[in-house]
Each structure stands twice: as structure tokens, then as C-alpha cells.
Amino acid sequence: QVQVVESGGGLVQLGGSLRLSCAASGNVFYIYSMGWYRQPPGKQRELVAVVTSGGSTNYSDSVKGRFTISKFNSAKTVHLQMNNLKPEDTGVYYCNVRRDPADFRYSEYDYEYWGQGTQVTVSP
Numbered sequence: 001q002v003q004v005v006e007s008g009g010g011l012v013q014l015g016g017s018l019r020l021s022c023a024a025s026g027n028v029f030y031i032y033s034m035g036w037y038r039q040p041p042g043k044q045r046e047l048v049a050v051v052t053s054g055g056s057t058n059y060s061d062s063v064k065g066r067f068t069i070s071k072f073n074s075a076k077t078v079h080l081q082m083n084n085l086k087p088e089d090t091g092v093y094y095c096n097v098r099r100d101p102a103d104f105r106y107s108e109y110d111y112e113y114w115g116q117g118t119q120v121t122v123s124p
Contacts, residue, residue: 001026001027002024002025002026002027002028002031002097002110002113003024003025003026003113004022004023004024004095004096004097004113004114004115004116005022005023005025005095005115005116006020006021006022006093006094006095006115006116006117006118007020007021007022007118008020008021008118009093009118009119009120010119010120010121011121011122011123012085012120012121012122012123013122013123014085014086014087014122014123014124015084015085016085016122017081017082017083017084017085018082018085018120019079019080019081019082020036020079020080020082020093020095020118020120021077021078021079021080022034022036022077022078022079022080022095022097022115023075023076023077024076024077024095024097024113025076027109028076028097030099030100030103030105030106030109031053031076031097031098031099032052032053032098032099032100032103033050033051033052033053033097033098033100034050034051034072034076034078034095034096034097034098035047035048035049035050035051035058035069035078035095035096035097035098036048036049036050036069036080036093036094036095036096037093037094037096038089038091038092038093038094038120039091039092039094039117040088040090040091041090041091043091045094046060047060048060048063048067048080048093049063049067049068049069049080050069050096051069051070051071051072051078053072055071057069062088063082063089066082066083066084066085067080067081067082067083068080068081068083069081076097078095080093082120085120085122086122087122087123087124088122089120089122090120090121090122091119091120092117092118092119092120093117093118093119093120094114094115094116094117095114095115096112096113096114096115097112097113098111098112098113099111099112
């Protein structure tokens with residue numbers, strides 16, 4: 001089992017900054033990627049940013065240049081620095097951890113785990 005805990009959400013004004021943190025614990029030795037997704041009010045969950053154990057990153061076009069996801073090491077902690085926040089960044093932010101589907105050594109383990117979510121609200 002893997003436990004995923006997020007922290008750092010809150011209320012901020014237009015143009016402000018927030019830093020989200022995610023910590024994965026338990027049986028985490030096989031974790032390949034850690035990432036952030038968000039669910040705006042009334043909309044579906046969407047990718048924000050993801051980083052792999054090799055350091056490769058992928059960002060949503062809407063956050064490129066404003067958000068930065070940190071690398072993670074054996075401690076399996078990742079941060080999301082969010083700058084120049086906009087009202088459209090409002091939503092519940094979820095941390096996601098996954099194994100590598102192409103690595104069959106770990107295929108017996110669950111593919112992914114999610115945190116409980118943390119609210120980010122950006123006021124105009």
C-alpha cells in the first residue's frame with residue numbers, strides 16, 4: 001500500500017504564489033512518476049505537471065512558465081511551486097503517484113495512487 005498526502009493549498013490573490021507539497025509513503029520503492037492534477041469547479045480533472053524518477057517533466061500548456069515541479073528522490077516528496085496565479089487556476093489539486101507500466105517487474109503492484117486533494121483558490 002502507498003499513502004499520498006498533500007499540503008500547502010489556500011486562498012491567494014491574483015498574481016500571488018503558493019507551494020504545494022506531496023509526500024508518498026509506504027511501499028514506494030517502485031514509484032516511477034509523481035505529478036499534480038487539478039479539478040476546477042464543474043470541470044473534469046486535468047493534468048498540471050508530472051515528473052519521472054529520471055527527472056523528465058511534462059506541464060500543461062496553461063501553466064508553463066508559471067509553475068515548476070521539483071524532482072523527487074528516494075524520499076518520494078515532490079513540490080509544485082505556483083507563481084503568477086490566475087483565477088482559472090482555482091480548483092482542488094491532487095497528487096498522483098504511479099509505477100512504470102512498461103516495467104513488468106512491478107506489474108503486481110497497483111498502477112497508481114491519489115491523495116485526498118488540497119483546495120487552491122485564486123481571487124481576482
